[in-house]
Amino acid sequence: MPYVATLECIFRIINVTDFVLIMPALQKVVGITNRELLIKPTPHSNIPLSAIAIGSSLVKNGLDVKILDFHLHCAEDENELLAEYCRGVTHVGFSCMTNHIPHGLRLTKKVKGIYPTIKTVWGGIHPSLFPEMTIRHDAIDFVVVGEGEDPLLALMRGETHPRLFVKDSVFNTSGKNFKYGSATSLTEPNYELINLEQYFFKNRGERNLPLLSSRGCPSRCTFCVNTVLKNKWRGFSAETTCNLLDSLCQRYRPEHIYFLDENFFVDKNRAISIVKYLCNIDATWGANIRLRTFNSLSDETLMMLKKSGMKEIRAGAESGSNRILQILRKGLTVEEIRRAVEKAANFDLKLILSFMRDLPDETKEETQLTLNLVQWCGQNGVTVIGPQIFRPYPGSEEYDKLVQRGLKTPVSLEEWGMIIQNANHDSIWYFQ
Numbered sequence: 001m002p003y004v005a006t007l008e009c010i011f012r013i014i015n016v017t018d019f020v021l022i023m024p025a026l027q028k029v030v031g032i033t034n035r036e037l038l039i040k041p042t043p044h045s046n047i048p049l050s051a052i053a054i055g056s057s058l059v060k061n062g063l064d065v066k067i068l069d070f071h072l073h074c075a076e077d078e079n080e081l082l083a084e085y086c087r088g089v090t091h092v093g094f095s096c097m098t099n100h101i102p103h104g105l106r107l108t109k110k111v112k113g114i115y116p117t118i119k120t121v122w123g124g125i126h127p128s129l130f131p132e133m134t135i136r137h138d139a140i141d142f143v144v145v146g147e148g149e150d151p152l153l154a155l156m157r158g159e160t161h162p163r164l165f166v167k168d169s170v171f172n173t174s175g176k177n178f179k180y181g182s183a184t185s186l187t188e189p190n191y192e193l194i195n196l197e198q199y200f201f202k203n204r205g206e207r208n209l210p211l212l213s214s215r216g217c218p219s220r221c222t223f224c225v226n227t228v229l230k231n232k233w234r235g236f237s238a239e240t241t242c243n244l245l246d247s248l249c250q251r252y253r254p255e256h257i258y259f260l261d262e263n264f265f266v267d268k269n270r271a272i273s274i275v276k277y278l279c280n281i282d283a284t285w286g287a288n289i290r291l292r293t294f295n296s297l298s299d300e301t302l303m304m305l306k307k308s309g310m311k312e313i314r315a316g317a318e319s320g321s322n323r324i325l326q327i328l329r330k331g332l333t334v335e336e337i338r339r340a341v342e343k344a345a346n347f348d349l350k351l352i353l354s355f356m357r358d359l360p361d362e363t364k365e366e367t368q369l370t371l372n373l374v375q376w377c378g379q380n381g382v383t384v385i386g387p388q389i390f391r392p393y394p395g396s397e398e399y400d401k402l403v404q405r406g407l408k409t410p411v412s413l414e415e416w417g418m419i420i421q422n423a424n425h426d427s428i429w430y431f432q
Ligand code: B12
Pocket: 026, 029, 042, 044, 045, 046, 047, 048, 049, 050, 051, 053, 054, 071, 092, 093, 094, 095, 096, 097, 098, 099, 121, 122, 123, 124, 125, 126, 128, 144, 146, 147, 148, 149, 152, 184, 212, 215, 216, 224, 225, 226, 231, 260, 261, 262
């Protein structure tokens, strides 16, 4: 397209192709129960998967990209870092989960303050759930809904995209007809965009290599963000994943590889080919799986998992009540959870299970069933996460139920930010 080519040429000549992707630091975790808002500080330092994904796609398409991850820096260096990274840049992107909002907003306003002509782009889970509310914020010029690769490329090329929300009319698109569920083809992650050694250092020297070999999930549990965003499952082929692992292992010598895929075993043949490859790598590894899938693995496969260095397997068990599991369309029963625990113990595989409580329809007796199951899991060698207080996502059936029952939700991004920043365990926030 001649227009695009001209625009790219101009960008190149005046050297303003750089796109800076900023990861605000996580300050607090928000959880909403049907009684209270839950806030906790979390000292995470995980590699910025979203920024790597988008950055890799932009770089592949000829743009220069820098990632500035505030999980690695102290607040005192904020102004200096922003001034340095954003100098001469036309667009700056911010990746935000809900609990990134306070810091994300502060950084966005600062960037605008230092360089008023820079265009700011918000993307990530929260803006995807609330695009209209996000674009209304004065300091935000563009909002991307869902996977950012294609809309961002369109923005940088001066094109429109149905999932690109625009503050003014420069790029004649409104994003109003966007649809969740339009998936991007995957670009191999370019780890050169970050300094992985810095993350090893931050994590007490553990050489833990996180990797996404697939995205999305074919299941449709009612509470899950994958269901809300209609995320389709897509994975790199076994061959591509193994080649990627080969170069990453040579370069970084990890002690442990952690597949952050929602569900590593969706395509069993693909997963088994990767496991065969892992048998030859001198590192332990872990992955997420659905318990029903885990139960369906043969003894032979489980032996192979063990032999390949599999150290841990993570799954959502969610509840100790079959009625709740059914309401959640989890595709799992309490009996299956117990069977998985016994199976993992037989093969000496460490199982990490997460649970939720206080769902909209949950009775006190059902919460107790969950607590009992959690206790039993603990006694049988399982590491339990939670039970975490249920967080309803807009668009999900569970959220709609709460809205019908009077859930009061923030009406602006500032209000979300304030709630996250100021609330404590005693905040009664949502029922009018
Ligand atoms: C893997 C994962 C993790 C990993 C890695 C996170 C990381 N730093 O990248 C770990 C296990 C460490 C983790 C931790 C947490 N996670 Co998490 N995590 C996920 C999971 C399962 C997949 C995310 C992922 O990597 N997807 C693949 C990448 C490539 O996609 P993505 O991040 O969505 O990014 C794409 C788009 O959103 C968009 N995009 C993202 N940023 C930007 C920015 C711009 C400018 C643009 C244009 C586009 C864009 O483009 C990207 C590429 O397509 C999601 C569930 C889900 N399906 O999304 C939960 C999820 C994102 N996590 C969640 C939460 C709450 C957390 C924690 C706060 C949990 C806790 N209690 O501590 C921590 C926070 C960690 C942190 N420091 O940020 C929630 C967020 C809910 C919300 N409303 O914000 C989710 C949705 C899970 C859930 N249902 O509860 N998480």
